[in-house]
Amino acid sequence: xxxxxxxxxxxxxxxxxxxxxxxxxxxxxxxxxxxxxxxxxxxxxxxxxxxxxxxxxxxxxxxxxxxxxxxxxxxxxxxxxxxxxxxxxxxxxxxxxxxxxxxxxxxxxxxxxxxxxxxxxxxxxxxxxxxxxxxxxxxxxxxxxxxxxxxxxxxxxxxxxxxxxxxxxxxxxxxxxxxxxxxxxxxxxxxxxxxxxxxxxxxxxxxxxxxxxxxxxxxxxxxxxxxxxxxxxxxxxxxxxxxxxxxxx
Amino acid sequence: xxxxxxxxxxxxxxxxxxxxxxxxxxxxxxxxxxxxxxxxxxxxxxxxxxxxxxxxxxxxxxxxxxxxxxxxxxxxxxxxxxxxxxxxxxxxxxxxxxxxxxxxxxxxxxxxxxxxxxxxxxxxxxxxxxxxxxxxxxxxxxxxxxxxxxxxxxxxxxxxxxxxxxxxxxxxxxxxxxxxxxxxxxxxxxxxxxxxxxxxxxxxxxxxxxxxxxxxxxxxxxxxxxxxxxxxxxxxxxxxxxxxxxxxxxxxxxxxxxxxxxxxxxxxxxxxxxxxxxxxxxxxxxxxxxxxxxxxxxxxxx
Numbered sequence: 001x002x003x004x005x006x007x008x009x010x011x012x013x014x015x016x017x018x019x020x021x022x023x024x025x026x027x028x029x030x031x032x033x034x035x036x037x038x039x040x041x042x043x044x045x046x047x048x049x050x051x052x053x054x055x056x057x058x059x060x061x062x063x064x065x066x067x068x069x070x071x072x073x074x075x076x077x078x079x080x081x082x083x084x085x086x087x088x089x090x091x092x093x094x095x096x097x098x099x100x101x102x103x104x105x106x107x108x109x110x111x112x113x114x115x116x117x118x119x120x121x122x123x124x125x126x127x128x129x130x131x132x133x134x135x136x137x138x139x140x141x142x143x144x145x146x147x148x149x150x151x152x153x154x155x156x157x158x159x160x161x162x163x164x165x166x167x168x169x170x171x172x173x174x175x176x177x178x179x180x181x182x183x184x185x186x187x188x189x190x191x192x193x194x195x196x197x198x199x200x201x202x203x204x205x206x207x208x209x210x211x212x213x214x215x216x217x218x219x220x221x222x223x224x225x226x227x228x229x230x231x232x233x234x235x236x237x238x239x240x241x242x243x244x245x246x247x248x249x
Numbered sequence: 250x251x252x253x254x255x256x257x258x259x260x261x262x263x264x265x266x267x268x269x270x271x272x273x274x275x276x277x278x279x280x281x282x283x284x285x286x287x288x289x290x291x292x293x294x295x296x297x298x299x300x301x302x303x304x305x306x307x308x309x310x311x312x313x314x315x316x317x318x319x320x321x322x323x324x325x326x327x328x329x330x331x332x333x334x335x336x337x338x339x340x341x342x343x344x345x346x347x348x349x350x351x352x353x354x355x356x357x358x359x360x361x362x363x364x365x366x367x368x369x370x371x372x373x374x375x376x377x378x379x380x381x382x383x384x385x386x387x388x389x390x391x392x393x394x395x396x397x398x399x400x401x402x403x404x405x406x407x408x409x410x411x412x413x414x415x416x417x418x419x420x421x422x423x424x425x426x427x428x429x430x431x432x433x434x435x436x437x438x439x440x441x442x443x444x445x446x447x448x449x450x451x452x453x454x455x456x457x458x459x460x461x462x463x464x465x466x467x468x469x470x471x472x473x474x475x476x477x478x479x480x481x482x483x484x485x486x487x488x489x490x491x492x493x494x495x496x497x498x499x500x501x502x503x504x505x506x507x508x509x510x511x512x513x514x515x516x517x518x519x520x521x522x523x524x525x526x527x528x529x530x531x532x533x534x535x536x537x538x539x540x541x542x543x544x545x546x547x548x549x550x551x
Contacts, residue, residue, distance in 0.1 A: 037384060040442060056282055056301040057332045057351050058447050061388045064330055068384060 038069045279305045279315045286336045292343040299336035299348060302329075306360075318366050319348060319358065334449075335395045345370075347397070347404055353390030355406060355415065373404075373415050375422045385437040385446065393449035398458040399530070405461055407452040410434060412463050412473065427473045427480065430465050432503045432514045445519050456531045464523025467512065468539045469499060485523060485537045485544040495549055 044062050048054045282301035289296045297306050297318065304319035319336075323329050331352045339345035344360045356369035377386065389409035396405045404415045406423075410431055413423035429450075433440060440446040445466075452463040464470045465482070473480045482499045502511035525538040533548040 034384075037438070037441075053283070055447075057334060057391070058444075060329060060332050061351055061391060061447070064387055065384055068387070 034069055034073065038066060038073075041066045041069070274309075274312050276307055276312045276315065279307075285334060286348075288337045288346070290338045290343050291341055295343075297336060297338065297346065299333050301332040304333065304336055304346075304348060304366075316364070318360060318364070320365065320367065334392050337395055337397055340397050340399060340401045342401070347395055349392035349395040349406060351391040352387060353392055353408060355392065355395060355404060357417065371417070371420050373420045373423075375413070381434075383437065385441060388441070388446055389437065394451045396452055396454060398454050399456060400458055403458065405452050405454060407450050407463055409446060409448075409450075412452050412461055414461070414475070425475065427461070427471075429463055429471055430469075430501070432501055436514070440519075443519065445522075448522055449524060450522075451525050453526050453528045453535075455528050455533070462526055462528060462535065464526050464537070466519050466522050467517040468521045468523060469501075470523045470526060470537055483546075485539040485542075485546075486521075487542070496546065 041062050045059065048059045280298065280300045284298055284300045286299040287296060295306055295308050297304055302322040303317055305315040306318050307315045321333060331350050334349050334351055336346060336348035345357065347355055347357045349355050353374065355373035357371035358366035359370045360366060392406045392408050394407040402417060406413050410429060410433060412427045412429060414425040415423045437446060450464050452461060454461055459476055460472055460474050462470060462472045468484050468486045469482050470485060471480060471482050483496045484499050500511045502513045507513050521540060523537055523539050527536040535546050537544045
């Protein structure tokens with residue numbers, strides 16, 4: 001499976017010998033990279049909706065990217081189901097419906113009910129548990145053909161990072177909501193620099209590290225172990241801040 | 250008694266030319282989504298306007314009514330995975346037009362077949378290169394501009410990294426592909442993060458369809474000669490060009506030792522993007538929009 005994952009290089013790069021040596025040491029797992037990309041994409045989608053005039057093309061492209069990552073994660077068996085006790089509203093956070101994301105501003109202004117969209121709203125999460133179950137069933141009913149959705153509903157997940165996604169999303173939304181727009185920009189100006197570093201890691205390394213990296217990826221289980229996580233973190237100094245925000249610590 | 254309105258005789262004072270644009274006609278209320286293209290038909294009586302999901306046909310004289318000729322809005326918006334990105338009429342055949350999509354496809358439609366052109370006459374798509382596949386593949390395949398050649402025999406499309414020329418008679422792949430800035434391929438994650446990957450560049454043909462031009466970053470723009478297969482990178486910036494000076498070709502250093510006049514990829518200014526360019530229909534005069542400046546260049550006159 002991971003061999004296939006290697007061919008679908010997410011972050012392809014040019015030949016760089018120096019990069020290879022550094023890469024073997026510093027590269028985060030493919031899963032971590034993919035998770036970071038997924039988190040980044042979800043944040044972008046969330047920000048799309050905060051705009052007065054959301055760009056539909058951009059939203060659709062990002063949503064397709066999210067769907068692609070989620071599908072691959074499902075196929076690889078790395079998709080983590082959250083604790084079912086926290087209700088389905090958290091699941092909806094993960095599975096993004098294009099309908100939610102790509103409504104035009106006019107349709108939103110007309111006040112059409114957007115199933116699942118309200119789960120992004122912290123206030124909503126806070127109170128109506130009843131509404132959330134309604135929302136969940138509404139969202140489920142409008143998405144019957146989505147195999148991805150049904151897979152998630154069926155999957156059990158006893159793994160340790162089952163709460164990862166929920167926690168990271170909550171952190172993002174809390175951060176976004178508690179801060180004013182200027183701070184949000186500051187938040188992302190930090191992300192800018194760090195993602196340039198992430199970029200060199202993500203783009204340069206996968207293609208070059210033939211022996212070391214391939215072995216490394218094959219030994220990684222789908223549930224990334226705490227040991228590998230901490231190794232990655234200690235090596236990615238400048239990414240620590242971002243990694244902590246976006247990925248389970 | 251004489252009626253004097255002015256305390257003194259009015260005087261004519263020379264002033265700078267002021268250009269004020271006033272709308273002559275407004276064609277309103279036909280689009281729900283952002284309009285990305287307008288294209289005048291060769292009959293000079295009609296034109297079309299395209300938004301993310303629909304294309305409407307207008308008559309110049311009728312401002313309160315339009316015909317919807319393309320509608321790709323799904324009944325369930327959550328099934329939406331593709332939008333219209335650009336559209337243009339054929340230069341000679343007033344019933345033919347093309348539109349491009351965010352999935353890198355081009356559809357050629359004939360309005361004679363049906364009122365609503367939901368079924369294309371031709372469908373242009375290049376098969377994906379599996380060795381270049383990544384999570385960004387779809388985004389960079391999204392077509393930002395589509396232009397018919399002046400001859401009407403070819404169409405040119407611009408996606409994030411390339412310009413492609415298609416023969417109308419061959420739907421399964423382009424006949425020519427030009428790399429605009431392939432050195433960005435390894436930077437796609439950064440460009441996704443800072444949203445540059447969503448930049449929409451235009452492309453243009455010269456009058457004889459022998460040269461194509463498109464913009465890039467760092468105020469660079471590129472020209473490709475389809476016959477000689479030579480290409481050049483030029484820069485539109487005030488610091489580097491005085492009026493009547495000849496533009497010096499620029500080069501981006503992609504690895505290894507950087508030569509003296511080259512610029513490294515990491516030094517490129519991604520806020521200086523040339524999205525809009527135009528080429529005079531018959532002369533070698535080009536217009537290039539760089540941030541808030543408009544540059545007009547022409548062939549050097551001996």
